[in-house]
Amino acid sequence: MLKQYPMLTDEELMARIQNGDRQCFEELYDRYHKRLFNFIFRLVNDREKAEDFLHDVFIKVMESHDRFDVTRKFSTWIYTIAINLCRNEMRNQLNRKQLIALNFIPDFISPAIQNENIDKRNFKHELNKLIGEMDEENKTILLLRFHEELSIPQISSIVGLAEGTVKSRLFYLLKKMANQLSVYNPTN
DSSP states (O other): OHHHHGOOOOHHHHHHHTTOOOEEEEEHHOOOOOHHHHHHHHHHHHHHHHHHHHHHHHHHHTGGGGGOOSSSSSHHHHHHHHHHHHOOOOOOOOHHHHHHHHHHSTTSSSSSOOTHHHHHHHHHHHHHHHHSSSSSHHHHHHHHHHHHHHOOOHHHHHHHHHHHHHHHHHHHHHHHHHHHTTTGGGTO
């Protein structure tokens, strides 16, 4: 039996799930589990927690499939679920400073090159440090834009901010980071 699922959009798959076709869930899982795991791992910096949260995200999708509005983007909805789970975990952390010291977002720049020169290693370290020191909302916006490559409207919907606010935050974050990392700019 040939599967027709790869031809369907995420939203069409969710509509079928809402109509009782549970096999469509496997297709959604296949499409999203790797990306979501990587995203969650970058937020929580703990492989076991990331695996647990990924599991929880898909359970939540199945439990609340009837609440999904098929006229909206599925990717926005599932990332919102993931972020909310991570936010709850971060709120429960007793010592956030300890996480920053442990390099909260390791390997933001990947893939790592085996024979990096010292400037690249220092740049990577400083970049990770800057990202680790960001507040939760700015870090989330930055990761959604540059790691997950989501659009401004998608990010706006996920974090619950106006599109103009998201654009402004990204602009000022990047400007601040460029200033703080200017020592690594070869044109200086």
